[in-house]
Amino acid sequence: MPTGERRVCLITGAGGTLGNVFCRSYYTDYDIVAVCRTRTPAVPSQLEWFVDPLEPEKPVPENVSRVFVIRADLTAPGEVERVVDLALARFGKVDLLVNNAAHVQLHPRGIVDGDAALEQFDPHFTLNVAVPLRFSARLAQRFWLHAGPENRAANRNIVNVSSISGSEVYPGQTLYSASKAALNQLTRNIAEEFGEFGVRANAIAPTTFPALVPTEQVAKAIVELDEGSYTGGVFGVGE
Numbered sequence: 001m002p003t004g005e006r007r008v009c010l011i012t013g014a015g016g017t018l019g020n021v022f023c024r025s026y027y028t029d030y031d032i033v034a035v036c037r038t039r040t041p042a043v044p045s046q047l048e049w050f051v052d053p054l055e056p057e058k059p060v061p062e063n064v065s066r067v068f069v070i071r072a073d074l075t076a077p078g079e080v081e082r083v084v085d086l087a088l089a090r091f092g093k094v095d096l097l098v099n100n101a102a103h104v105q106l107h108p109r110g111i112v113d114g115d116a117a118l119e120q121f122d123p124h125f126t127l128n129v130a131v132p133l134r135f136s137a138r139l140a141q142r143f144w145l146h147a148g149p150e151n152r153a154a155n156r157n158i159v160n161v162s163s164i165s166g167s168e169v170y171p172g173q174t175l176y177s178a179s180k181a182a183l184n185q186l187t188r189n190i191a192e193e194f195g196e197f198g199v200r201a202n203a204i205a206p207t208t209f210p211a212l213v214p215t216e217q218v219a220k221a222i223v224e225l226d227e228g229s230y231t232g233g234v235f236g237v238g239e
Contacts, residue, residue, distance in 0.1 A: 015039030213238025
């Protein structure tokens with residue numbers, strides 16, 4: 001149930017590696033709207049919760065802070081708008097938007113090996129760029145745009161999950177890298193525009209997790225940006 005006091009965080013890709021760790025680490029600190037396509041985060045929600053096998057009827061403290069799971073294919077028409085409307089209907093606000101859902105398909109033989117890379121252009125740019133753009137725009141139109149003083153007082157902001165691939169060259173990652181570079185520039189432009197009504201925007205650009213940097217460190221970087229005052233930055237994690 002919403003507390004009415006905690007910050008409300010809407011995070012996409014909530015069932016993935018980073019989304020799951022973020023939800024597990026911070027679901028008692030935020031009221032979380034966990035958006036996922038198939039897998040749900042391993043925390044109590046309206047769909048599932050913890051039970052003491054020895055005393056099934058006994059309340060379990062962890063269940064007090066349930067996340068609100070929304071299943072959605074964010075690339076389908078109208079799904080972003082549905083998620084935004086459900087989040088606002090549930091909690092009445094969104095203080096932190098984390099655009100974490102991503103599409104990645106590597107092409108180790110390069111972009112000239114048949115048509116595989118060409119066919120993957122739209123999936124990469126739709127989920128990695130267009131969906132964050134649509135979430136940012138729709139939240140602004142439906143909630144943030146005419147609430148400048150409230151936005152500034154609540155320190156509302158967007159954190160886009162980019163990648164070190166957005167600024168470095170790695171074999172086989174041409175489309176993924178290009179989409180993350182576009183997301184970085186989108187972040188900077190959103191920060192400039194949304195600053196007019198008091199909403200910040202930043203991106204984190206982690207190296208490979210959990211192989212090279214702990215996923216918990218990446219999740220913590222999101223929270224640190226939420227708590228800070230930066231805007232318009234792209235910040236490396238674990239470089």
